[in-house]
Amino acid sequence: MTLEIIGIYAIAVCLLIGAAFAMVGVIGLIKFNDPMTRLHAPTKVGTMGIGMLLLASVLHSVVFGDGSMHELLIMAFLFVTAPISAHFLAKVSIHNRTTETPPPTSRDGTWSTLNSPDTTPGPDKPD
């Protein structure tokens, strides 16, 4: 009985934390004024917000049903794929030159996505 009540309060706390992180991330998406800064805010929605909602779902199924851990699969998938999509979006920002010039690279001449034969003079390619 008491354990059930504690579980229900834990569900409520997880839901509130998830909602707060979703709200903060989207407000950042609206208010920031540079593409790279805008990129960093909604990542919190994907990891902390959805993670907490899924944790609340797991707790809900443990308290009210017979318990299931399927939601951890979605959590693992999101934690793996969020950095990959963020990396691709950062590459899009660098590629379109909508951000400030990135710092010079240590080994190569320029960033690989900017290193196209249209923009940089290089050795002549055989057609």
Added chain:
Amino acid sequence: MVIALNVMNVALAIAFIALALGLIFSVIRLLIGPTPGDRILALDTMVINALGLVIAIGIFQGIQIYFEVALLIAMLGFVSTVALARFILRGDVIE
């Protein structure tokens, strides 16, 4: 017990409102976003918010089947984000 259930229902309502507002703000960024990267990011955030709404509906109704819907939405959102970014980067999705 009744008080705890009421608290959980209020928290669920707050989560619904926050995710719906997140969808609306993402649509605003999708409309005003000056660069293509911002628009892709807004679409990605919309997918994530829709995923959160599906999970919240699953908690609200107490049905386990929404888990599979959420997993499908997560996978399709990742694939579509990567496809759009690759289209801008390379001019083609699959070369």
